Amino acid sequence: MSAASTDGGGYTLDELVVCRLAAELRGDDQVLNGISSFVPVCAIELARRTHAPTITWVAGGMGVSPARPRLTASTFEWPLWDSSLMYVDATTELWDWVADERRFRTFFVGAAQLDAFGNPNLSVIGDYHKPRVRLPGTAGLADMGSLDKRLIYWMPDHNPRTLVERVDFRSAAGYLGGSGERERLGLGGGPALVITNLAVFDFVSSTQRMRLQTLHPGVELEQVLAATGFEPAIADELGVTPAPRPEDVELLRTVIDPQGFRRRGFTR
Numbered sequence: 001m002s003a004a005s006t007d008g009g010g011y012t013l014d015e016l017v018v019c020r021l022a023a024e025l026r027g028d029d030q031v032l033n034g035i036s037s038f039v040p041v042c043a044i045e046l047a048r049r050t051h052a053p054t055i056t057w058v059a060g061g062m063g064v065s066p067a068r069p070r071l072t073a074s075t076f077e078w079p080l081w082d083s084s085l086m087y088v089d090a091t092t093e094l095w096d097w098v099a100d101e102r103r104f105r106t107f108f109v110g111a112a113q114l115d116a117f118g119n120p121n122l123s124v125i126g127d128y129h130k131p132r133v134r135l136p137g138t139a140g141l142a143d144m145g146s147l148d149k150r151l152i153y154w155m156p157d158h159n160p161r162t163l164v165e166r167v168d169f170r171s172a173a174g175y176l177g178g179s180g181e182r183e184r185l186g187l188g189g190g191p192a193l194v195i196t197n198l199a200v201f202d203f204v205s206s207t208q209r210m211r212l213q214t215l216h217p218g219v220e221l222e223q224v225l226a227a228t229g230f231e232p233a234i235a236d237e238l239g240v241t242p243a244p245r246p247e248d249v250e251l252l253r254t255v256i257d258p259q260g261f262r263r264r265g266f267t268r
Contacts, residue, residue: 008061011244013197014039014262015252016216017154019244020195021108022047027054030104032061032094034139037075038261039154040108046248047255061090062098071261084112098140101148101188108152109141113167116210116230118174118191118203120145121167126237128169138171145172146229156265158196160229175208182208197266199224200241204233216240 011019021043025031029052041059048055061067066246070079081087088094091226098104110133111120124131144151151174155162174191175182182190190208194201200214206247211233215224217240225232252262 010246011214011249012263014266015244015249016048016154016241017156017195017197017266018042018237018252018262019248020200020241021152021154022050022248024106024193025052027052029106030056030058030097031106031108032058032098033075034109035074035076036212036264037108037110037266038157038257039070041069041071041075041080042252042257043178045249048146049256050248051249058088058180058239059084061088061094063087067243071244071257071259073261095140098143099106099147104149106150106152107144108154109144111141111155111162111171113162113164114153114155114194115164115174116150116232116257117176117208118137118194118210119167119170119176120154120172120174122171125168137240141172145174145190148189150189151191153191153194155196156199156228157196157267158224160227161230163194163196163230171228175203178208179206198227201232202235207233209233211235212238214241216241217243217246 002164018039021040025047031044033044044057057065059069059081060076063084065084066081067083072079096186111122113121120141122135122141124134126132146266173182191203194210198216198219199212201210204207204211212224213235215221
């Protein structure tokens with residue numbers, strides 16, 4: 001299945017991922033988006049326009065609940081928050097709110113690498129002191145990974161180099177080595193789901209190792225296993241990711257993201 005193709009149901013892969021992310025949001029959620037986060041922004045706006053209209057969204061870390069957000073080539077530009085109810089200082093008061101464990105409970109986050117225990121890498125590929133690739137860095141992910149937050153990862157290029165047994169550098173805390181290590185260090189929250197271009201994973205409660213939960217329509221189990229750089233657990237009742245509703249696809253294509261920015265990052 002490719003990002004440009006449909007499965008006969010009238011949707012594309014990027015739309016499937018957006019809709020699956022949107023399904024994780026509820027009306028009492030408080031959310032914000034990061035830089036170059038087109039898929040999460042589309043998911044947030046889709047949830048606001050459908051099943052969760054009372055979400056509080058700090059768009060681009062600047063504007064609270066914009067009435068008419070408009071996507072441009074960046075998710076940190078003024079058209080996204082121009083019609084907001086109020087504005088906040090992203091360098092000061094916003095992070096006081098984020099650090100409050102009662103607020104901003106769910107975050108959509110990405111990574112260049114993610115390992116079997118949900119530890120992300122956004123720093124370097126290869127040796128830290130002589131890296132083959134230097135990545136953009138953690139931004140706020142290191143903070144979020146240490147707080148009592150629910151982290152939902154989206155990975156648009158599922159392959160053995162992105163889902164790995166062990167990351168080259170831990171940019172934030174996932175479940176560390178698993179089996180309760182995170183809790184023993186006094187950290188609450190942690191990774192909840194990983195949604196890729198092939199499948200959806202959760203985590204086994206006892207070992208905290210990644211577990212295959214659903215396959216996207218048209219994807220075979222062998223395809224996912226071959227694309228994963230470690231051996232995941234598999235749910236006893238392996239399901240199929242729900243297809244998007246036609247009305248949600250229409251909203252994405254005509255209202256939320258008519259220019260198709262959500263397709264960025266999907267290589268197949």
